[in-house]
Amino acid sequence: MRTFNLVILFLLFFFYSFSNTAKGGNENTILKVDLSQNVLTEEQTLPKGNYELKIFSNFNCNEYIITSSFKITNQVNEPLDTSLLNQTSNDSKDISIKKSCIYSGTKKFEIKKRTVAELVITAKKITDGTTKVYTRKYESIISNKWITSIGISAISLLNSDTYKTQVTEDGIKIVRDGSQTILQPIPMLQFSYINLEKDVCLGYMGGIGIDIDELSVFAGGTFYVGHNLFLSAGLAFHQQLRLENQYTENDIVSAEISAADLNEKYYRINPFVSLTFRMDKNIFKNDN
Known part of the structure; x- marks a missing residue:
């Protein structure tokens, strides 16, 4: 009977070792943040892993000042990398070319145990100072x-x-x-x-x-x-x-x-x- 118990323990160790060697890759999971949906606050739970935020929306550069920040619990990262890109478009009713600005950005981060990642984007209207704050919070699932x-x-x-x-x-x-x-x-x-x-x-x-x-x-x-x-x-x-x-x-x-x-x-x-x-x-x- 002692031999039987040793065999069971050996099998448990074997399967444990196998499970640890059969892990998948570490590719980033894409998370889309679409500000044009006008949703101010969203929260999401995520399993541990690597993620990449894709942020996009149209803002008129002459009307809004856009600022953003990204932080993880117990660790404040650098501000989110963003860019304002000039884009031209033709309007069939107006021969002149109108310019608009596209606010976009990406941020790579990792969700670990007991992690809370928070993205905050602020759009402040220049004319009257009214402000919209877009918040996206990502928490690690109970592991x-x-x-x-x-x-x-x-x-x-x-x-x-x-x-x-x-x-x-x-x-x-x-x-x-x-x-x-x-x-x-x-x-x-x-x-x-x-x-x-x-x-x-x-x-x-x-x-x-x-x-x-x-x-x-x-x-x-x-x-x-x-x-x-x-x-x-x-x-x-x-x-x-x-x-x-x-x-x-x-x-x-x-x-x-x-x-x-x-x-x-x-x-x-x-x-x-x-x-x-x-x-x-x-x-x-x-x-x-």
């Missing part, structure tokens, strides 16, 4: 979360001997009953702390046995796939049987003793493995 799953655990009973009385030539003797349980299956409710930004990874887990006859408590590590399927291993604190303290093996007693009186329940720690599934959503889809 870790507790997930509930349900399934079956198998506890390896390291001290699984139980006893019975047996009539022998020497009298009624206390002997091992020969039907010791090596693996004890128990339905399980599991709580796993996982990284939402990884589809395949290791996490922490705890759980309780939901057998109505006894209470079992589990703690250990879990290997998860798609935030929905969990293969776990660790230690379980649970109830099992042993010989009553007043008796010893091979004792001669005056009468037969029932198994319930001969064996007592006690709590101990044993290793376990489990397989559980998240039941509130499709197990083949993650949270992202």
Whole structure:
């Protein structure tokens, strides 16, 4: 059984190493900021990664003064790189060429854990001083979360001997009953702390046995796939049987003793493995 547990731990380590070597690239994700929509405030949550803001809108250079700033929580960056580009356009009703200004800009940034990035663009009208402030806020998504799953655990009973009385030539003797349980299956409710930004990874887990006859408590590590399927291993604190303290093996007693009186329940720690599934959503889809 010890060998079996070592094999399980090896498999967990192997899959963890594989998941870390199978990461994708670091291309920038484009975020468009269109000021012509006249939306003053927008907020968005984003997974960790690299992003590039694309900002565009038309402003009359003779009417507005445009300023902008960009900052990330705990780190104030340089002002957003912007440019005012002259563009000519023909109007069919007027032969003369009209000039207009296009306000545009780009900014590359990275969303990390607990990051808040904020873009502020101010358009101030020269004639009367009226101002419009456009704010775009980007926050990192919650990267870790507790997930509930349900399934079956198998506890390896390291001290699984139980006893019975047996009539022998020497009298009624206390002997091992020969039907010791090596693996004890128990339905399980599991709580796993996982990284939402990884589809395949290791996490922490705890759980309780939901057998109505006894209470079992589990703690250990879990290997998860798609935030929905969990293969776990660790230690379980649970109830099992042993010989009553007043008796010893091979004792001669005056009468037969029932198994319930001969064996007592006690709590101990044993290793376990489990397989559980998240039941509130499709197990083949993650949270992202």
